[in-house]
Structure formats: structure tokens, C-alpha cells
Amino acid sequence: MNKEIYITDYNCVTPLGFDVQSNWKALLKGKSGVALHKVIDNQDAFFVSKIDDEKLEEEFNKLFDSAQSSKENFTRLEKMFLLSIKPLVERHSISDETAFILSTTKGNISILKNQTTLPEGVFLSSLAQKIADFFGFKTKPIVVSNACVSGVMAISVAKNMIQAGKYKNAFVLAGDEISEFVISGFNSFQAIGTEPCKPYDKNRNGINLGEATAAIYITSELNQTEKFRFKVLGDSAINDANHISGPSRTGDGLFASIQNAMKEAKVSAEKIDFISAHGTATIYNDEMEAIAFNRMDLQNVPLNSMKGYYGHCLGAAGLLESIISMESALNKTLIPSKNFEEMGVSQDLNIIKENQPVEIKYILKTASGFGGCNAAIVLEKA
DSSP states (O other): OOOOOEEEEEEEEBTTBSSHHHHHHHHHTTOOOEEEEOOSTTSOOEEEEOOOHHHHHHHHHHHSOHHHHTTSOOOHHHHHHHHHHHHHHHHSOOOTTEEEEEEOSSTTGGGGTTOSSOOGGGSHHHHHHHHHHHHTOOSOOEEEOBTBTHHHHHHHHHHHHHHTTSOSEEEEEEEEOOOHHHHHHHHHTTOBOSSSOOTTBTTOOOBOEEOEEEEEEEESOOOTTOSOOEEEEEEEEEEOOOOSSOOOTTOHHHHHHHHHHHHHHTOOGGGOOEEEOOOOOOHHHHHHHHHHHHHTTOTTSEEEOSHHHHOBOGGGHHHHHHHHHHHHHHHTEEOOOTTOOSBOSSSOOEEOOSOEEOOOOEEEEEEEEGGGEEEEEEEEEO
């Protein structure tokens, strides 16, 4: 029999706040981090969700001893990472049986600008090792970089490695930042929206990119001091191999991922209380998700996308949105899918339109990404 795996702690750093509590308060008020920002010189501003640089520096200097942090030259993204995971490391011990898992799609890619040689810090393995060394992790870091499902898959990797007896617990850290490279890449696909994004809405016209870092502590060993716990009941990741950037039109990969995760969790569609969906506000992604959810008979389950609040945070998206979904369960409140007004997909979905008080026990979190990757996890409030 597999060990029961629990998430017992988490934290995040986003444009809406530098901890979970401030993020939750902002979400209850309907605040969004999405605004016009000039990211690329000689180009118009884009709607993105970006952390204020001055506030980031102020928070970092407040929480990290100058003598300690001055030994290392930290990039902006690394400072975001350190701020996210610091509270968890202070509350939970690190042993020889503790995993450190980093989820990111681009890492320190910004430092490549104007470089003629490859800086060491641009390699994801080097980035992970730098953070691991700073906090004194004893095991070799694990990097999960699988497009936009990375954050959800990092939870799956932690769960499965603990169940396999490789580790007893894990710290999972996820993050990406807004950069000229990321903006240019998505712009080349003509995927960036010209206004704040509207997931599943009839008038949606593309994504807003975002940046954030998020961290969770996941374990098979509980103690009496845990304030809350969520079981990771099931997980799955399926690649539909449809296209380098376009999802399967029939939702095959996402459907199979959800089906497998729910089968492992032994949870039927009728038991799912809430879906934290991917919802990028692109034409094909939202339609594909609607088809997959209907194929699983989940069309009546309350559903939201957090992209209207945070933008698409790439490697951080799945972990950050999982944290917010757990916070919803703890606070017994569903958060609306921001900017949704009129159904814009061919299949029925139960899109949340306003804050709703509700009991949440079983959560389905999904993600999809470039290269045909899809992932799903089922969480239970224990």
C-alpha cells in the first residue's frame, strides 16, 4: 500500500503580495497584478503581471542578513526564489532524506542578454544547486522543466519519489520571471492579448504573461504542530504529441491525465468540489479544456482560472494555483474567474463568477503546455 503524502505548508511571492495571506486578501477584493508594463525597449507596453522591483529589493533586504546574502551575487529571480522558500525552511528541518525540487521553464535566461559566452548561472542545474547550497540541502537538487505543466508535475515528482522510498519529505520550489525573451517568444506565436486576459470568455484574445515564485513542503510524516494538511491522492501526466505549441483539439492528453489522476485517487466526478484549471485565454487551449472536462463529466463542477489575477506564470503557474486552491478550501471560499462575462467555448462549464462560500474537500488541479504536455493532480483537504 502506498504511503499517504501530505502538503502541510506553502508560501508564494507575487505582484499581489510576498506571502499567502496578503495574496488571499487581494484575491478576495478582486485585485489583479495585470497591468501595462514596458518590457522591451522600442516596443509598446504589454499587459503583464510583474513584481515591483523596489518592493522586491526592500523585502529581500528586510528578510536576509546583508552579510549572509552579500556572499552571493543573487539575480532578481533568485531573490524571488529565496523569499518564497525561506519561511518553509525555517519551519521544517532538512535531512539526508529531504528532496529539493525546482520547477522553472526559463530560469535565469535574462542574464544571457548582451553575453558572448554562457554564464554558469544560466544552467537550470546550476540555479537549483545555488539555492540548495544556500539553505543547506544535503541531496542533489531535482529540476522539473516541462513547459507550463512544470509546477503541477513537480508536486507529482515529489509525491512519487516519497512513495517510492527515495525521500521522506521534499521542498518544492517553482518560479519564472518576465523577460524580453519570454515576451518575444509568445509574441511570435501571436498569443499575447491586447487587454487583460479573459479565460473562457467569448471575447478573449490571448494570454497575459506573469511572474511569481511559490514553494510547498510535502511529506509522508506528520506531526501535531501542522496547522493544515492536504493529501495528494492522485496524479498523472500525459503528452498528446499534437503540436509544438497547439493542444490536441479533442483534449486527449488532458482527458487521460484527469482520468488517471482521479482513478488513482479513487474519486469520482461527483465528488470533485472545485477545479483549478489552466485557462490561458487562448482560443484553442480554453476550448480543449472544455472538451476534456466534459468528457470526464466535470462540466457542472465550479471552475476558475487564476490567469486574470496573476497572468501566466509559466513554471510557477501550477504550483501557485495549487496553493491558491488549497487556500480556497481552508477559507471555504471560491474565487471567481476574473474577467469572465460570456461563455466562449463550445461545451458547458460552470465558471465561477463571484466569491462563493462553499465546503471544499476534493480539488482537481490541471495544467497544459507546449509540446503537448498535460498534467493533473487530485488534492483532498484532510
